[in-house]
Amino acid sequence: MRVWLSVLFLCVTCVQFVFCVALPVSAQRLVRVGWYDAPGLQDGNTPDSLSGFNYEYLIRIAQYADWRYEFVFGDFGVLEKELIAGNIDIMGDIAKTEARQAMYNYCAYPSCYSHTLLLCRPDDSRFAYNDYGSFDGIVVGNTGSSFRRAMIDREAARHHFRVTYRDYPGDAEMLAGLDQGEVDVAVISDALQRKNYKILSEWEPAAQYFVVNKERADILAELNAAMGSIQSADRAIQAHLFDKYFGGDNSNFTIALTREEQAFVAAAPTLTVLLAQDQKPLSYVEDGQAKGFIPDYLALISQETGLQFTYVWCHTYPEMIQRFSAGEGDICGQLHDDYARGTLGGIKRVQPYAVLPYGFVYDPATARPIHTVAVEDCDFLLKSRLQNMGFTTVTYTTPQECLDAIKNKQVDAAAMASTIFEHLTYHAPYVNLVYKAQVGLDTGLCLGVTDTGSPYLFRVLSKATGFVSPNTVSQLMLNNNNITPQYTWDDYIYRNRTFVFIIIVLVIIILFLILWHKRQKRYNREIRRAVAARTAFFNNLSHDLRTPLTGILGYCELALQSHSTETNRDYLRKISRSGRLLLDLINDTLNLAKIEKERFLLAPVLVPARDFLETVALPIQSQTQQKQQQFHCRFQIPPEEVLFVDKLKLQDLLLNLLSNAVKYTPAGGTVDFFVESQHDAKGRPQYRIVVKDTGIGMNQEFLTHVFEPFSQEQDVQAEGVMGTGLGMAIVKRIVELMEGTIAIESRKGQGTKVTVLIPMEIRQGAAVEVPIEVAAVPAKKSLQGMRVLLCEDNRLNQEIITELLATQGVVTDAAINGEEGVRLFAQSSPGQYEVILMDIRMPVLDGYGATAQIRSLDRADAKTVPVIALSANAYDEDVQASLAQGMNDHLAKPIDSARLFEVLGRYR
DSSP states (O other): OHHHHHHHHHHHHHHHHHHHHHSOOOOOEEEEEEEOOBTTTBBOSSGGGOBSHHHHHHHHHHHHHTEEEEEEEOOHHHHHHHHHHTSSOEEEEEEOOHHHHHHSEEOSSOSEEEOEEEEEOTTOTTOOTTOGGGGTTEEEEEOSOHHHHHHHHHHHHHHTOOEEEEEOSSHHHHHHHHHTTSSSEEEEETTSOOSOEEEEEEOOOEEEEEEEOTTOHHHHHHHHHHHHHHHHHOTTHHHHHHHHHHTTSOTTEEOOOOHHHHHHHHHOOOEEEEEETTBTTTBEEETTEEESHHHHHHHHHHHHHOOOEEEEEESSHHHHHHHHHTTOSSEEEEEEOOGGGTTTTTEEEOOOSEEEOEEEEEOTTTOOOOOEEEEETTOHHHHHHHHHTTOEEEEESSHHHHHHHHHTTSSSEEEEEHHHHHTTTTSGGGTTOEEEEOTTOOEEEEEEEETTSOHHHHHHHHHHHHHSOHHHHHHHHHHHHTSOOOOOHHHHHHHTHHHHHHHHHHHHHHHHHHHHHHHHHHHHHHHHHHHHHHHHHHHHHHHHHHHHHHHHHHHHHHHHHOOOHHHHHHHHHHHHHHHHHHHHHHHHHHHHHHHHHTTTOOOOEEEEHHHHHHHHHHHHHHHHHHTTOEEEEEEESOTTOEEEEOHHHHHHHHHHHHHHHHHTSOTTOEEEEEEEEEEOTTSOEEEEEEEEEOSOOOOHHHHTTTTSTTOOOHHHHHTTOOOOSOHHHHHHHHHHHTTOEEEEEEETTTEEEEEEEEEOEEOOOOOOEEEOOOOOOOOOOOOTTOEEEEEOSOHHHHHHHHHHHHTTTOEEEEESSHHHHHHHHHHSOTTSOSEEEEESSOSSSOHHHHHHHHHTSSSGGGTTSOEEEEESOOSHHHHHHHHHTTOSEEEESSOOHHHHHHHHHHTO
């Protein structure tokens, strides 16, 4: 049984195989297509060169109907006859008429719709748009189309004008006849655009069909099925194809205006157009010129219509809307297609001339969901759409403010046109923001006119807008989107921040090197100047030191050779004068060096002004008495006034000035010393100090060098007046240190006047002028029988001091160092030594250590015995150091005998 079943299955299989092989394979139907030249609709004249609206439609039909084509080429009239005769199967772009329906079958679905247009040459001024009165007697070119002829006849009957026809084999020949003047006008489909003709009239759109031979019902059935499937699958196929091949416009035609519209254009003045200058690339100002897509579009409208425009610029979009709503301007260049508002505010909107893609701009770094959205104020349509979507809107004045609101986290995003965002995103603050398109926000861009203006303006702009190709609009927008961004310095720095950082570092390094080089040059220059100054200083110092030394050594040698006591006394007096000059020179040099070293150091103390000045005047009074000079002092200051001043520096200043006045004034002359408390121009207290003499004076040339170290007039030295040449240099430094000023007036042989102004910190009292009575010099105390312990390591100094003291009857015990001095004092009886003279710098034990040990001895006079320091250092800090170590006074070397006797007298 199983064997029979297997045999039966094999037989069945074989039969099936035989039948499958024997059945014919389904073949594609061959359809013959009549093909005439119609630019954009049917292009090409060989099978490999075909394209156009109908060609693409036929390919789609073939895919649904499983057809393959054989194209037959020729003129429309010839091919129509071949279709009727059955030599071809199908033709396209045939309008439906009763006569044609009797000759061939129409597809159930139209392939497209087209307007029938009446054209004339662009330079033919005999005709105007729908000016039917001028149409009477016109010669109309036609291709033999009964449909087009029926349309013209209908219009002629309706508007009462006579027509004569002239038929041509095809559209190309007809338009050539129009160009040559063989006909006045031509009737054509708007899908058959050729060149820049002027449209005189146009009629309602008519459906165009594919038609089939009467005998080919099979092809018609398959055609209807395929067309039905295509239009069911792609309802917008006709619009897509028409836009693809014709641009969906009449851009190849010239706008034809009515007589009334022509008259309006001819009489219209230059029209003012309101634009916003912050809407780049739509509208903006550059180099004083109107720039952007909208000015370019209006320039095209001006070219097509003859209207002339001038631009009134508004700073922002809201300002433009507000000013136009208030009646300013003839045209608004940028309105959105918010027709729901009608003519709100007296504004009419022309149909949109461009579509602006809108979307959201946001900061991806925040990763926030979008709830609040920034929009420009007065963009009512955009706000309404966003609110309908559920967003909360926040209005701002400019696009930049909208983006700033994102950066400042005031909103989650901003809604704006992509073209505007693209021209803001290159700026540094916005480079990290992102744009995302949003469905439902795209907005048409319209021109606006006022209700109160001429109605013909609205009509002309509407016609012009309808005749500008979308492709042209797209090209204008593309041209303006490609304009060069206007980068700011912030943009350049941000985009090139790495390079900028490197440049900054290099600049800093270069500046550092330049400054370092300049500093080095200045330092080297100062070093050279300092070296030169030091060289000059030591040259002058060497010269001036050698002068008194020459006198000392010379007179010593003469004294040694002389046997005359009187002559030796004269030599010794001269040696003493030279020695004192040498001492003054050393002291002044050290003082000047100290002032230069410690230029900014002042040690102010509270000083009773009148007592201080009287003390300064006391030694000067003695000097003038010795030189038989008159000395006048006048202090115009409050009696109880107290100064907060560096007492020692002010004292040096005054003594230098007064000593110079005495020194360079001959016997019988006058020295005046005047001090006045006053206020400067800013109301600050100051002292005016005047030292005036009737001395020898200075010439004007020397006055320019008077403050230079070692400067002295030669004739002064010739007269035997000896000086160091440092006094005025010291005075100048002290005045500058105290932030004061000094001025000198002098005439040769008539005297000198020095005026010093020094700011003072004072306690102001009543101004009283009291003449000064200089006290007499107190009489010297006798030192006879006084016993002194002298601690001095230099044998020569020991001998000199001992001999000087002996002249006054003082008994002196000498110690060679501090340690010996302590021992001698400790071995003495209490009160044996009335004074100890203690040198500071000694071997074994110095003066400070010796004084400390003496003060620490367990005896009654150890704490009270006066200890007087002897030191070659005579600065203020040296004196203070001695006092701090338990000493009672300080004497500078070389020892001035008068000063030594005076100090010892204090402790007798």
